[in-house]
Amino acid sequence: MNPIDLRSDTVTRPTPAMRAAMAAAEVGDDQYGEDPTTNALQRRCAELLGKEAAIWLPSGTMANQVALRVLTRPGDEVVAARECHAAWHETGGSAANAGVQIVEVGRGGVFDVDELEAAIKPRGLPVFPPTTLVQIENTHNRAGGVVVPQAMVERVCTRARELGLASYLDGARLWNAAIASGRPEAELAAPFDLVGVSFSKGLGAPGGSLLAGPRALITACDRHRRMLGGAMRQNGIFAAAALHALDQHRERLAEDHRNARVLAEALAGCPGVELDLATVQTNIVVFRLAPGAPDAASLVARARERGVLLVAFAARTVRAVTHLDVDAAQTARAATVLGELLAR
Amino acid sequence: MNPIDLRSDTVTRPTPAMRAAMAAAEVGDDQYGEDPTTNALQRRCAELLGKEAAIWLPSGTMANQVALRVLTRPGDEVVAARECHAAWHETGGSAANAGVQIVEVGRGGVFDVDELEAAIKPRGLPVFPPTTLVQIENTHNRAGGVVVPQAMVERVCTRARELGLASYLDGARLWNAAIASGRPEAELAAPFDLVGVSFSKGLGAPGGSLLAGPRALITACDRHRRMLGGAMRQNGIFAAAALHALDQHRERLAEDHRNARVLAEALAGCPGVELDLATVQTNIVVFRLAPGAPDAASLVARARERGVLLVAFAARTVRAVTHLDVDAAQTARAATVLGELLAR
Amino acid sequence: MNPIDLRSDTVTRPTPAMRAAMAAAEVGDDQYGEDPTTNALQRRCAELLGKEAAIWLPSGTMANQVALRVLTRPGDEVVAARECHAAWHETGGSAANAGVQIVEVGRGGVFDVDELEAAIKPRGLPVFPPTTLVQIENTHNRAGGVVVPQAMVERVCTRARELGLASYLDGARLWNAAIASGRPEAELAAPFDLVGVSFSKGLGAPGGSLLAGPRALITACDRHRRMLGGAMRQNGIFAAAALHALDQHRERLAEDHRNARVLAEALAGCPGVELDLATVQTNIVVFRLAPGAPDAASLVARARERGVLLVAFAARTVRAVTHLDVDAAQTARAATVLGELLAR
Amino acid sequence: MNPIDLRSDTVTRPTPAMRAAMAAAEVGDDQYGEDPTTNALQRRCAELLGKEAAIWLPSGTMANQVALRVLTRPGDEVVAARECHAAWHETGGSAANAGVQIVEVGRGGVFDVDELEAAIKPRGLPVFPPTTLVQIENTHNRAGGVVVPQAMVERVCTRARELGLASYLDGARLWNAAIASGRPEAELAAPFDLVGVSFSKGLGAPGGSLLAGPRALITACDRHRRMLGGAMRQNGIFAAAALHALDQHRERLAEDHRNARVLAEALAGCPGVELDLATVQTNIVVFRLAPGAPDAASLVARARERGVLLVAFAARTVRAVTHLDVDAAQTARAATVLGELLAR
Ligand SMILES: [Ca+2]
Ligand SMILES: [Ca+2]
Ligand SMILES: [Ca+2]
Ligand SMILES: [Ca+2]
Ligand SMILES: [Ca+2]
Ligand SMILES: [Ca+2]
Structure with a gap:
């Protein structure tokens, strides 16, 4: 897969x-x-x-x-x-x-x-x-x-x-x-x-x-x-x-924005995630990992094992971006995986 | 055409x-x-x-x-x-x-x-x-x-x-x-x-x-x-x-070299063209126009009217380059056109 | 003078x-x-x-x-x-x-x-x-x-x-x-x-x-x-x-430092001056002018009229520097002038 | 000396x-x-x-x-x-x-x-x-x-x-x-x-x-x-x-020019020196050393031993410059020394 x-x-x-x-x-x-x-x-x-x-x-x-x-x-x-x-x-x-x-x-x-x-x-x-x-x-x-x-x-x-x-x-x-x-x-x-x-x-x-x-x-x-x-x-x-x-592909960006929103809302509910939903206006979700949560490199590595690719933006900052090649179902799946990884 | x-x-x-x-x-x-x-x-x-x-x-x-x-x-x-x-x-x-x-x-x-x-x-x-x-x-x-x-x-x-x-x-x-x-x-x-x-x-x-x-x-x-x-x-x-x-397209470069040679030999025989055939080793022909011959800009302009595109490299210097999209017949045609334009 | x-x-x-x-x-x-x-x-x-x-x-x-x-x-x-x-x-x-x-x-x-x-x-x-x-x-x-x-x-x-x-x-x-x-x-x-x-x-x-x-x-x-x-x-x-x-002139820098201290203490007591005396460790005094006090350009201009030259470091920031050509008496005089200009 | x-x-x-x-x-x-x-x-x-x-x-x-x-x-x-x-x-x-x-x-x-x-x-x-x-x-x-x-x-x-x-x-x-x-x-x-x-x-x-x-x-x-x-x-x-x-010191530059001329004329007469006197118009003398003559580094080194300092400008090119601290007698002395070093 x-x-x-x-x-x-x-x-x-x-x-x-x-x-x-x-x-x-x-x-x-x-x-x-x-x-x-x-x-x-x-x-x-x-x-x-x-x-x-x-x-x-x-x-x-x-x-x-x-x-x-x-x-x-x-x-x-x-x-x-x-x-x-x-x-x-x-x-x-x-x-x-x-x-x-x-x-x-x-x-x-x-x-x-x-x-x-x-x-x-x-x-x-x-x-x-x-x-x-x-x-x-x-x-x-x-x-x-x-x-x-x-x-x-x-x-x-x-x-x-x-x-x-x-x-x-x-x-x-x-x-x-x-x-x-x-x-x-x-x-x-x-x-x-x-x-x-x-x-x-x-x-x-x-x-x-x-x-x-x-x-x-x-x-x-x-x-x-x-x-x-x-x-x-x-x-x-x-x-x-x-x-x-x-x-x-211009009009369909709205779909990416909806997917990002879904992902962000799921992440915002995870323990140790600092994410101001007001910043999630388009297709990018940048969130911080509080002390106690895994750091960015760890989360990125574990998510990769589970088939979800993210980027470590800084020591405790991660970025996820939605786009043309990720549909709503995949977004939901990614949210689930990240939720599991971030659960205490 | x-x-x-x-x-x-x-x-x-x-x-x-x-x-x-x-x-x-x-x-x-x-x-x-x-x-x-x-x-x-x-x-x-x-x-x-x-x-x-x-x-x-x-x-x-x-x-x-x-x-x-x-x-x-x-x-x-x-x-x-x-x-x-x-x-x-x-x-x-x-x-x-x-x-x-x-x-x-x-x-x-x-x-x-x-x-x-x-x-x-x-x-x-x-x-x-x-x-x-x-x-x-x-x-x-x-x-x-x-x-x-x-x-x-x-x-x-x-x-x-x-x-x-x-x-x-x-x-x-x-x-x-x-x-x-x-x-x-x-x-x-x-x-x-x-x-x-x-x-x-x-x-x-x-x-x-x-x-x-x-x-x-x-x-x-x-x-x-x-x-x-x-x-x-x-x-x-x-x-x-x-x-x-x-x-x-690598082996076929030999064809471009043959075409360049044909063109160069034709040009070398034209009045007012200064062209050392020893320099024509690959697919590029650079020649100078002696006083009396048209200058580079003129020759380029007249050749364009006749359907042959060249580059003026300097005031009295012209470049012609052979390649994949110019075959032997086209090369011969170009040689004829340039010969006519350069004839006294 | x-x-x-x-x-x-x-x-x-x-x-x-x-x-x-x-x-x-x-x-x-x-x-x-x-x-x-x-x-x-x-x-x-x-x-x-x-x-x-x-x-x-x-x-x-x-x-x-x-x-x-x-x-x-x-x-x-x-x-x-x-x-x-x-x-x-x-x-x-x-x-x-x-x-x-x-x-x-x-x-x-x-x-x-x-x-x-x-x-x-x-x-x-x-x-x-x-x-x-x-x-x-x-x-x-x-x-x-x-x-x-x-x-x-x-x-x-x-x-x-x-x-x-x-x-x-x-x-x-x-x-x-x-x-x-x-x-x-x-x-x-x-x-x-x-x-x-x-x-x-x-x-x-x-x-x-x-x-x-x-x-x-x-x-x-x-x-x-x-x-x-x-x-x-x-x-x-x-x-x-x-x-x-x-x-x-190396040992005598201590004198400049003492003069800067005197000036800083005087300034720190003036209304509208924001100056952390802990920063005054050598020969430089940088202070901010609070709203209500004159801005940097005004203070610099008025001090110049009174014979004291300062530098506006930013819109409401001023620098004064002591040195070889300013003795304790002159420093005291400068402190007096600035005190008068900054008095409400 | x-x-x-x-x-x-x-x-x-x-x-x-x-x-x-x-x-x-x-x-x-x-x-x-x-x-x-x-x-x-x-x-x-x-x-x-x-x-x-x-x-x-x-x-x-x-x-x-x-x-x-x-x-x-x-x-x-x-x-x-x-x-x-x-x-x-x-x-x-x-x-x-x-x-x-x-x-x-x-x-x-x-x-x-x-x-x-x-x-x-x-x-x-x-x-x-x-x-x-x-x-x-x-x-x-x-x-x-x-x-x-x-x-x-x-x-x-x-x-x-x-x-x-x-x-x-x-x-x-x-x-x-x-x-x-x-x-x-x-x-x-x-x-x-x-x-x-x-x-x-x-x-x-x-x-x-x-x-x-x-x-x-x-x-x-x-x-x-x-x-x-x-x-x-x-x-x-x-x-x-x-x-x-x-x-x-502006008017006196004429003196430097005269000294350079004297030096250049002496050098021009030396075997192995290539020096166009027409180039010696001011206070600089640049000359070349022909094959057979010492090269620039050698001449510079030997002249230094004799108390005359020159600069090697290139492998066989030497520069001498006259100025305020070199008078006519010193110029003549330098010409003599160089003449001896360059004599066959
Ligand atoms: Ca792409
Ligand atoms: Ca191409
Ligand atoms: Ca083609
Ligand atoms: Ca000074
Ligand atoms: Ca000097
Ligand atoms: Ca002198």
Whole structure:
């Protein structure tokens, strides 16, 4: 029996229909701008995100790194929510590739105008790094897939603009935020100069991300995509998967959210589990294990023996993610297994 | 009628058989090391290249950039052949990503031990950048796809090792060098610490490259692949194309070489064309246009009108590349068209 | 009347005796290693700090930046106390020059082993930046010149070594820590791989800092000093000032500490001033202004009108520093002025 | 007897009068912009160089590195004369600090418009690094202290401006160029956006360089000076030496030029010496040793035994530099010694 893999929404395998779309994709050399399927994906996403232009990239990490390179200069400071992907999950790339310091603020994956303002070091004093960019991750992965309240997003981006800061939306899971909030992606993206989205997470494509923004900025992104080694060739194969996913897998994210909720409610009732159900808004469940409960590595190991895969996010923190390849029955089964493992 | 596209061997579209292989690929999440097709490709290429381990990457540029990052430190100097890809075609990445200076030496895409030695600035004097890496591009693209004589490769790498330098083979077109020289890839790669190959050029895959070397070095490459944004997910789709290409498209490179030769001989006979036939060893033809002949931009534009696509490499330099999607008849047709355009 | 300048201990002007020492300095070209006074300073400080070798640098910022470059690689993570100089007062250099992320931990300028351990992201997971360096700033400037308890320093450095991390002491004000703790500098520096000290702060020299450590590391520092542009020539002029300061101005730091204490006690009694006297251990007084009190910019501006110079460290935070050019009478005068300005 | 030190014009020791000026310098904290002597030096040099503003830095290397940082972005390409200081004598800093590639062109330390144009890679093709800066070193050290013809400078800078490139003058020895050409420094500097000069070479100060240009650019330089660790404190000590040198040691450079000429003419007559007297225009003599003559290391070692210090610039290349601390009699003595060592 296949394990129930809740490690990440990236583990999904392409469906037969997605494979068929890939096999039939019309392709060309994307480095000459001649891949018709990539071009179609870029046009469609630009429209969907309400931006002028868009560019495909191999990964969400590259989207974030390219965004940093085009929106900052080495020595600049970036304000972002605590435990954001760019500071935690890109193996130090933000400093190594773009030469920037990320200042992590707020809590629970969000921050408001006062926290932005407090994080900006006094201007005009040349000792301090200048803050030139604010970044919001929506949904916020390590905070448990929370959706950043749109009014807060708008306040922060408006203030950023007043202060002369650029703004970037790390929307690797923006699709989930849209479904959960009932707001179209373009509305969620509107306050930002540049927005990144990912096709390989909840949407279930085998790879690929995208940046959208004004055409001049996307042209700059194109150069940095190439400089980092992300310019590929007959990329329509992957673009076809993304287009298929946009058509077929966007609405169904609601199902992942329901499954995550079911799992979270079961976990919240287990002894030794610290889990604020208010944070479970999309497809991610992050919970802490209190003293007395097994630690993260132990729980992950025992669950694996029972056919349930999780990720240890920290010494006593575990993440479970629902997705296309885990249905309601499997979710229920996982909840049962974890309940047994956590029972005193 | 489709144009005869001689701009690059990257423009090939996957064949039906390759598409079928991709559609049927067994996949998993490559960031967890669980993509079986990628793993199979990595094992096979490690063996084929005579190295301990290997890692897939999205592009030849990323292979080169990761190689620089793991084999040097910022401020180091790298000796390479004049007009190498890393200095010319990676939009400044070598300095921006790895912080290194490339010292271009030799001529015609090759350099020997004396040129390596002359390029190493005196040691022990702290003003000079220390040379820590020698890089060979084989075949060498801008020099016309020339194969670096293996005895020269061995001399240079032996001397490099004596001098404490690491060595890297940019073998994006190593497959062509192997066919042209009759030497297996492992023999060509043996003198080097690390070797990069590409699947998206002559082999005709839609994307992807690979680095092979000792396991500890490949582990370091894995981190830098991630840091640059090259770690993807169900990458078996692309790996399947590469495996298919290794099986089906390696031997047939000889055909591309014959076609390139036919084209080159025709061009060499045209007035105003400067082309040393001795440089036409594989699938690339680089020729110069003498004063009196049209310049590169003009020839490229006129050929395009006639259905033949070329690349202007410099003001009076043009490149034509043969590949899987151009057969002998098309090559002959291209030769005729170019002959007519170049006739006085 | 000259203002009472409490902005920083860097504002001191060389005394007549120090000027005489500079004017008489024996000099040579330090880039050839031939400046006898610089050599003498380096030998003396190596001994004083209990290290094998030492190297002069133009500033404490360069000492910190060179330390990061020799002890880390781009993409690494560095654990340091919250609001450390390298993250806050070097205008983004740590990321721009060395490509590292600084993780700020603890509170009040110190952190212990548990906080170090919690800050190190799980190893073996390639998404996380690897932590390779721990840095301690002693005394810690922005925390109010606190001395890090030596037992804590030893615990942290011992644990760092066990974990394979390098350790660096930003000892720009190590001289103050030595006087305040009654421990020799060599004892304070012993747990660290590399230590930086500054001559231009409490010691009163017009410029210059120094790194001390094992000879191989100092040789590496020499190269990076040059690469950053810090290699000078007849540097004995500045080295003579530093030697004079070591002889004449080290013991007298106790006087600055007494003055700071007097000032702090006066401030602590003012309405609206938040100041924990336990943090006032050396020559720095950092205090917060509660709501109702003037904000930092206002207090700084009004004090300037009355001949007392302070620094606004944040919107409601102010720093005052005692030093060689402020005696007990001036300190008392400053306390009176500030008391009047802060009276309700 | 003291050796006759012809290794560099950096070895000069401050004269008694310069020491007196330094000892008497009025100083303040330059990081607060309050060092009156540094301010006076900056104003005077801005005027002397015909620019709006200027900033002191510890070394010529830092001046060059800061110039690269403010005039380029990582990944850019810089065109400069072959064997320029920034590529050869700054231990790899241009790539490590600024992320740029330097393309070395021309010969004999100079290049003209056609060489600039040929070095700029085709625009609009995203594979090529964009050229954004042209740099001229005047006088050019490794080419033998040659003065770049001002008409050529003007042509190159005019064309650079038309092409949208910034321009930088590495004028570490601009004072020599001014004396040799009879043109004021402001005229030599006029074509450039930014100009660097050095006080520690022919002018005989113990250290220090300066950048001059438009005020906004100098403000940006100030930040990068700080980020690299070049912001010092009571810097008026060094500024006083520079001001004294401007007054007392500028006109006398003609004497150094005469001495260099005498030495060069003697050397040119020696067997095995290859020396084009046309290159000996200022205070530097670079000559090659033909096969049959001793190599550079041998000649340098034997001359040292006879009390004459030289530098080996390459395996068979030697540099001798005249300066303030070598008079005509010592020059004649050095010529005699070298003549004896080179006699067959
Ligand atoms: Ca997937
Ligand atoms: Ca292809
Ligand atoms: Ca075909
Ligand atoms: Ca001072
Ligand atoms: Ca000097
Ligand atoms: Ca003298």
